[in-house]
Each structure stands twice: as structure tokens, then as C-alpha cells.
Amino acid sequence: MAYFRVMTAQLEKIYALLDRDENWCILINADPDAIASAMALSRIIRSRVKSVTLARVNDIARPDNLAMLRYLRVPLVKWRSSMRKKMHRYAIVDSQSHHHPDFAGVDFSIVIDHHPLPEELTKAEFQDIRPQCGSTSTMMTEYLYSADIRPGRLLSTALQYGIRTDTGTFGRSCTEVDLRAYHWLSRFGDTSLMIRILRSEYLPEWLPYFTRAFETMRPCGRGSFAWIGKVKSGDILVVIADFFLKVHGLRWVAVCGVSGGRVISVFRGGFGNMDLGTVASALFKDLGGGGGHKNMARAEMALADVPEECRNGLEEFVFQRMLAAEKAQRGEKKARKPEK
Ligand SMILES: [Mn+2]
Structure with missing residues (x-):
């Protein structure tokens, strides 16, 4: 029995959008789930495109988020509209275009999210919006599994942290799929790194x-x-x-x-x-x-x-x-x- 839903058809649609001569930007409103999901999507598409940039529209102040970026070595940059010149295509994970003013006016080719469906359907060529999922990290874990990608230590730990955060450590809105994703990732994740992130609750200036x-x-x-x-x-x-x-x-x-x-x-x-x-x-x-x-x-x-x-x-x-x-x-x- 497969561990997850097999996403082969969806993956084919994603692959069909990728071109070796194009620069991609994955835009997020950074929180642990969004950061982990962006890392996972980058892992899936990066060998089939020219470049992938991870960019955030918000400022990051929470110490656990800062710890996540630092310990998991996430190359996340602040979004500037001047970056548009270089980019050919955009993806958005753990958010939709109507969630932040900086997303408006960006033509997204890929939308993967677990927030409620928009009133107006997005125009993205590929969209997978599943409000029944506890986290977008869960959905991205399914994609990695279906793409036959064994996630590395840092990516696995990021996805585990994303699932933990969005399900309130499996307390609220947690489904069996979220648990199964977490379990599968635990083979590759790093527990001591996870503990370091979890323990980063305060900033020195506090x-x-x-x-x-x-x-x-x-x-x-x-x-x-x-x-x-x-x-x-x-x-x-x-x-x-x-x-x-x-x-x-x-x-x-x-x-x-x-x-x-x-x-x-x-x-x-x-x-x-x-x-x-x-x-x-x-x-x-x-x-x-x-x-x-x-x-x-x-x-x-x-x-x-x-x-x-x-x-x-x-x-x-x-x-x-x-x-x-x-x-x-x-x-x-x-x-x-x-x-x-
Ligand atoms: Mn989320």
C-alpha cells in the first residue's frame, strides 16, 4: 500500500510548466509552514529550471522563525519589485494572491495551499488548494514522496517543523495524513536540530x-x-x-x-x-x-x-x-x- 496519495498526474502538470531557460521565484508570507513548503517546491523543480529564488513579502521577527532560517540554512530573501526583471515565472505556497498586497498583480503559475478556497478561482495554470490538510508541508511531503525524492536532513526537519506549527503539535486541525507525513519525514529529519529551533523562544534583547x-x-x-x-x-x-x-x-x-x-x-x-x-x-x-x-x-x-x-x-x-x-x-x- 502506498504511504500517501500518489500525485503523479499533478506532478506531470507541474513538470510541463518547467523550462530550463527560465528563472522561478517562490513567493511566500514567511512562517514555518510556508518556509518549509517553499524549500520542498524548490527541491522538486530546481533541476528542471535555470534558477529558483525563495522570497518573502513579510518581515521575520519571531525567534523560532529566525532559528529555522539559520539552522536549516534557508536562502530566503526579502521580495523587491525590482526582482521582477529577472524572473520568468512565479509560484506561491501556503498562501493565495488575495492574502497580501504584495502578491496582488503577480501572475502565479503554481499555487499550492491549505487555506480556504478563494471566492474567485485563481488564474494559475497549476493549483492544488486543499483546506482539509493541516499544513501545506503535509501536501509538499506527498509531492516529494510521489516524485521519488528522498528529502535531505534539513528539508525533512523544516517540513516536520512546518507540520508541527500549523497543527499546534497535532492538537488542532490535525488529520491522519498530517501524522503520516510527519512519521515518514522522521526517518530523514534531525531531532536535535528540531529541538534547537523549538527552544529558540526568546531574543537576547528581551x-x-x-x-x-x-x-x-x-x-x-x-x-x-x-x-x-x-x-x-x-x-x-x-x-x-x-x-x-x-x-x-x-x-x-x-x-x-x-x-x-x-x-x-x-x-x-x-x-x-x-x-x-x-x-x-x-x-x-x-x-x-x-x-x-x-x-x-x-x-x-x-x-x-x-x-x-x-x-x-x-x-x-x-x-x-x-x-x-x-x-x-x-x-x-x-x-x-x-x-x-
Ligand atoms: Mn500553513
Whole structure:
């Protein structure tokens, strides 16, 4: 029995588009699945064309994505429209032309993707769009298998990482084909390289923010409160809050700071009776906004709306409101219980 669906007919259609005198560009919106899929398509077509360039339309900031490019030696360049002069044909993987403004106006010959079908069919000569697949890396693994290509160590590891990322490590939207693809790739992949990429969660310049979190963390009702102060982006508060989520016994954490003229509080945890969405919506309720789920939430208000007398003690201002919001949430829960 074949390991995968045999894609011979589709491969023939792809091969028919290839010409030894033509330069190809594979355009992506880079994330692990897109990067791995582009590497795989390049592997399939590169011996039948003049050149293949992998180009991204977005900037890459996430440390695991940076680690992937570095450790797997991916030759990915930033897309510039001046590159058009050299290119004869384009392919797009893990995306479709309507997903990013830089894709619009590019004539794609090949589209391979697992996102929902477009309202208007694309004009590409070859298209394989399968929303039922957990990742595009899964589809590319089928193509490699059908093309009788044994993927190398770096390509296999990339595809495995792509499948892991898009299926939330086989948690959500994972199908049997995704698992089978991962299993087949594990014969050729490199586990220690994969671990290096997985462990690249933080950038060196984020470490001083962690120092502030450790120094300022204090109990807040049954949870913990940390004040980071001024940060470049609210995303850093999310990264720190996610880190504390891994500390055993810590019920919930609120990581707070100021960015772009706004006071931001990021909540993580919320086990048992705690509902962080309720706390977040109560935190700045008369001054700003907030909300979210039981386990993850966020609240924000404009720095300009902080009462004049509290501006010098911003940390204390947020802490006292947090304490009150958390107490109110617990009181509410208790009051509700006897009704049952
Ligand atoms: Mn994807």
C-alpha cells in the first residue's frame, strides 16, 4: 500500500510548466509552514529550471522563525519589485494572491495551499488548494514522496517543523495524513536540530524585560502581578506572560506595562474558578477596554486617561485596580455558587 496519495498526474502538470531557460521565484508570507513548503517546491523543480529564488513579502521577527532560517540554512530573501526583471515565472505556497498586497498583480503559475478556497478561482495554470490538510508541508511531503525524492536532513526537519506549527503539535486541525507525513519525514529529519529551533523562544534583547518581571512580581489576590514599565511593543508582555504560564503552581499572572501611549495588561493562567476575561474587562472598565477568554485576556487604556494624581505611581494605580477586579471576580463566583 502506498504511504500517501500518489500525485503523479499533478506532478506531470507541474513538470510541463518547467523550462530550463527560465528563472522561478517562490513567493511566500514567511512562517514555518510556508518556509518549509517553499524549500520542498524548490527541491522538486530546481533541476528542471535555470534558477529558483525563495522570497518573502513579510518581515521575520519571531525567534523560532529566525532559528529555522539559520539552522536549516534557508536562502530566503526579502521580495523587491525590482526582482521582477529577472524572473520568468512565479509560484506561491501556503498562501493565495488575495492574502497580501504584495502578491496582488503577480501572475502565479503554481499555487499550492491549505487555506480556504478563494471566492474567485485563481488564474494559475497549476493549483492544488486543499483546506482539509493541516499544513501545506503535509501536501509538499506527498509531492516529494510521489516524485521519488528522498528529502535531505534539513528539508525533512523544516517540513516536520512546518507540520508541527500549523497543527499546534497535532492538537488542532490535525488529520491522519498530517501524522503520516510527519512519521515518514522522521526517518530523514534531525531531532536535535528540531529541538534547537523549538527552544529558540526568546531574543537576547528581551532578557532585560524578564529581569524587570522577576524583580517586580508580587502576589495579587491568588495570582501574580508584574510591572515591566515602558516596552517597545505590547507583544513583549505576551511573551513574558506566556513564560510564567509554565511555572507550576502559579494560578494566573498579569504582566503589565506601557507601550505606544497605552497602559497594557496581559493575563495568562486562569485555572479552576478564575475567569481572567471577567477580570480584564473590569480592570479599566470606566477608563478603557478589556476582555478575553477564561485562560487568556488583555486590558488596555490610554495613558492620557490615567487620573492626574496617579501618573507618578502608575504601577501602584494598576496594581490596586487589579487587586479589586480579582477580588470582585472571586466574590461574584462565591455569591453565584449557593444558587445552584
Ligand atoms: Mn500553513
